[in-house]
Structure formats: C-alpha cells, structure tokens
Amino acid sequence: MTIRTRFAPSPTGYMHIGNLRTALYAYLVAKKDPNGVFIMRIEDTDQGRLVEGATDIIFDTMKDCGLQHDEGPDVGGEYGPYVQSDRVKDGLYMEYAKKLIHRHGAHYCFCDQEMIDTQRELQEARGESFKFDDPCKALSIEEAEKRTENGEAFVIRQTIPTEGTTSFDDEVFGRITVDNTTLDEQILMKSDGFPTYNFANVIDDHLMGITDVVRGMEYLSSTPKYNLIYEAFDWDIPRYIHCPPVMKNEHEKLSKRNGDASYQDLVAKGYLPQAILNYIALLGWSPEEDKEIFTLDELVQAFNVKHIGTSGAIFDIDKLTWLNGMWLRNMPIDEYHSLIEPYIASAVKGNYDHVKIAKIVQQRANTLVEIPEMLGFFDHFETFDKDLYNNKKMKTNPEISLISLKAAKEVLEQLNDYSEESLHEELLKLPEKLEMKNGQVLFPIRLAITGQQFTPGGAIEIASILGKEETLNRLEQSIEHLEKELA
C-alpha cells in the first residue's frame, strides 16, 4: 500500500523546531516509499487563535527546507480542500458527526458551562477526580434532534464505553493500553459548528487516506479516543508514530514563547537550512551507520522509524554549530562565495578580492553571522601596543619583530607579484637569512598588517589580499609606531 503522511500544523504562530522535526519525520516516512505522498493540511478550527501570516511562515519554512508536499492548499490534490475551515463550509464534519451519533459513537449535549462546573465542584468536594457525567446521554436521538431543530445551542460529545480497555500499537512506544473509564467524553463539534481538533483530525486523516500518523507524543494518551471513533465508523486505524519532544533543558520543551530558537531565528543567526534539518533529524533519531552528515535525500534513504527514541532530546546549539560549520566547509568555493558574499560586502568596503576572502574564511566560520566580525581589519587598521609582539610560542618580542619587519619591508618593496605563491617564496627566504624561525618573521608581519591578535588567514594570505600598496602602507605605519615605542 502506498504510504500517505501529513503535516497538519495549526496556523497560530511561528514554526517551532519541534514542529519542523515532526514535519521532517512525516516527510521521511512518506518518501521512504518511492510512491509515498506527503500532504500539508491546515488545521484552523480554532477561529480564536488564528495568527495573521502564520500560514505563510509555515509554507516558506517548508519550502526553504526542501520539504515539498505533494498535496495541499496551494498545490491541490484529489482529497481537498486541505484547509479545515473550508471543509467546515462544506458541512463535512457535521455530516460525519451525525453519522457517528447514529452509530452510537457520539451524542448531543445541551449542558452549559455552569452545569459542568457544578458537577466538578461536587465531585472535587467529595475528593474525587473530576469526570463529567453527561445527563444528555439519556436523551433519545429523536428528542435531541427536535431540540436542535428548535434552535437550542448544542455540542456533540463522543460517547465512551463505560467499561473495557482500548489498546493500540505505536511504532515508537509499543503497545499502549488504557481503561475506557479514564477516557473523557470530549467535545467533537463545538457550539459554533466547528469541529475540535480531536474530531476533525480523525475525519480528515481517514478521508485523506493517511496511512501513517506522525505527531508529537502529547497525543499518545488521547489516541485511544481517536481509535474508538475509527472503530465506531468501522474504519481502518492508521499506523501511529508518536515522536518524543524536543527539549530546551531537562524540564522544559522548546518553545517560541521563551525566546527559544525558532527556525527563522536560527536562519537569522547564520545557520543553513540544510544543517538545521540535518541536526534536528538527529534529535530523537539515530542512523544505523556511523555517519552524521546527511542531505535530505540521504535522510530519506537512511531513515528508519525503529530508531526513533522514546525520551525527550535536549536541543544542543553547540552541536548544531559544529554541524553547520561542516556544511559550510564542505561547500565548493564558488558556491560558498556566492552564499557569503552579502556578509563580506557588509564588512569589507575596500577593493579586495572577495573570492580570496571567502577562501580564508571558509575553514574558520561555523555560522554566517560571525563572518563580518572576522573581517573588520580590512577596512579598519590601527597601530597597536608593542606588547602584542610578545608571543612565547612564536618566540617573538618587539625587538625581534622590528628586525623581521624591516627585512620584510625591503623584500616587499622589491616584489610586484603579490600572489600567495610568490609571497611565500620570497618571504620564506627571510627566516633562513636572519637565522630565525618562520614564526619569528611571519607572525610579526601578520600583526603589523592587520593590527589584530587573531585573524582568519596568515601573513601571506592576507598580504596577498591587501595587495602591495596597502600592505606596505600598513607595514610602514607599524614599523614607525614600533620604533617610537621602543625608543
């Protein structure tokens, strides 16, 4: 049978990392089957919680990540409409709710909130845990229908058997069994005529031919109720794949509200969509082979539901950062250059070769946003305190540095070819001539032409980018400054 999965977000805000991972897993489960179909369905049955533009963010994020759906509101499909509020307009849920009533899986309820609260207080006063006992269950269908026809407000509640147990097998958690007495008679159709998630989800999953339900484990304990609905309709129950949560720390789930990283936050911080996707795939799932870097296509190949874990996984930004760096470093240089060009341009206004700059940065940057700050010395050069020349490991001090610098100046003045090869050849003659170590001459040069303790790239690479004029200009300034300090 062809696998069909769905990602069914509610447009109530931003795309959370946990949401995205659920979407990824649903996509992978579908695409594992060569004919598999991945569907996008918008669950907007709570009219009060809709957030403007939320749907667009979801679509953009999915597209950005390469998680293309085969059916959905924008691309259509045979099972539409794919937005639940449109399905409400078609009267679809009410129709099925009424069918369910006649199959004794649901009943009309006319109780108001006050009545429910009274019951709750009474039960709690007796020290019992609250469970609503709906008097409307005693009504005959005919009687109830008459009242609805007279315009009386009503909801439709699920009818739960008063005894027995309900079980199902989850692909991740195994067999789950609950007593029917612990299940509440939840509302299926609200008084505004909209279905609740609990109902719409079941109806749509069935009508859309969903074979594998992939969702967060917060639904684990209500799944038996959904199965009771499937059974009342005599429908096939789908395979369930409940995913453990993505945590912020040991106790809290990752959430946008706490300012935790959402997908767009991470992108804004300089992480690549591919790296983010790659990383979250690893949160709660582990590959069989000893490998961690995966493209989406490779994930499709490697993914296996059996390797989804059962406990919450803490989101570790350090590992994402490492992974992002790996993605960045593994890029072909031209692709890398065009990717980071805006970041170079924002930091370097001078007329330098951006491809060369991209090259020295590629092996060092783990995120895009750290690139501009690495490049500050190109446009801003200042002389600096002589103490910087003291470096134990390089065996340098201001005096030695001055000798190296003066010698370097002579060589660099004569040289016209400032390619790395040429620079390398000429400059490396110096240590031999001066009877010094490489570091004793190259380290001071790098300092002298950048003014920075740490720089991406060494003296040769940077001199090559700076070019003859600017290199000599900086070198002279530094020599002059150093002489003054030593005097």
Place this chain on the structure above:
RNA sequence: GGCGCGUUGGUGAAGUGGUUCAACACACUGCCCUCUCAAGGCAGCAUUCACGGGUUCGAACCCCGUACGCGUCACCA
C-alpha cells in the same frame, strides 16, 4: 490526584542476556601540526547504565517495586 509514557556520561546517542558491559558524535582537557585563530590528526573523559529488590551460571538489556521527570484529563491543537 487519576491515567499514560519515560530515565545509558555535560549533550545527542549505540547497545535488548555472555565474542570490548558501554560504539560513535558534540562539548571539554592534553598533545601534534602550524605564520595567529581556526581546520585537521592523536589521546583522555560513564569501573558503569535513576534507585532497590528479584529471575539467571551470567543483566544496561527480563520481572516487580520506589524515586524523579514529562504528557494528558479545554467548546486548544
């Protein structure tokens, strides 16, 4: 509180009865490489698998209990 689920190092995790009973990766520490910083290479990092019992010749892996955590009990999804 009832019910459900979970618990391997700082983190992600492999491992489901005995040939390495703790792989691999991030982080961390040290060393090497080296013109700085990175990158790269090498090494170290859980005498122990929440705790307590039990089953077994033998358990991280099976059973029971305890603790802790998470989820759920909405006209939210």
